[in-house]
Structure formats: structure tokens, C-alpha cells
Amino acid sequence: MNKTNAVPLDDRRSRRADVRLPATIDAGPGRFYPVIVHNVSAHGVMAELTAALVPGRPVTVTMVGLDKTAGRVAWQRDGHVGIAFAEPLTLDQINAIL
Secondary structure (H helix, E strand, C coil): CCCCCCCCHHHCCCCCEEEEEEEEEECCCCCEEEEEEEEEECCEEEEECCCCCCCCCEEEEEECCEEEEEEEEEEEECCEEEEEECCCCCHHHHHHHC
16 A cells, blocks of 8 residues: 555544435536545545546535535545545534534
């Protein structure tokens, strides 16, 4: 595993909540991707995405209960993408999603 492109499972910073929620990833001008988020935590989301995004690419994530939130692509494999938020979500933001 390339340490600059992925977060090892044992280094995760917060618990994840399993969800199945529609969201949009904005990867730059004209690059909007509808996705299904499978889990969410204070530090990021994991979603289904078949389009190729380079780890490290800045993105924003928007979903019900969460306004545009800045982040970056942490990893992508097997039709899924991990997005790390630039700033952790608050408990109120997480509760609004759930």
C-alpha cells in the first residue's frame, strides 16, 4: 500500500456509520458525480464511484444534511472512493446526515 495515497485501516481516526445515501462529488469545473455514500465519519466518507479520480485531488461532497464540504480523494479502488474531509464534521453535522 502506498502510504501517500491510502490510510491504513488501523490509522483511522473516527468511527464510521453505515449508511446508503445519495450524494454528489464535485471534482472541479464540469466534473459532478452522483454517488451513493456507504459510510460516513467525522473525517470522511466512502462512496461508490466508477469514474477515475486521482488520490490527493481536491473535491467537495454534498448530501442531505451536509452542505458543500471540502476534502480530498484519499483512495480509490474496486468501484469505491474514500474522501477525507479538510475539517472534521461536528457531532451536529453527523447527526443531521443520519
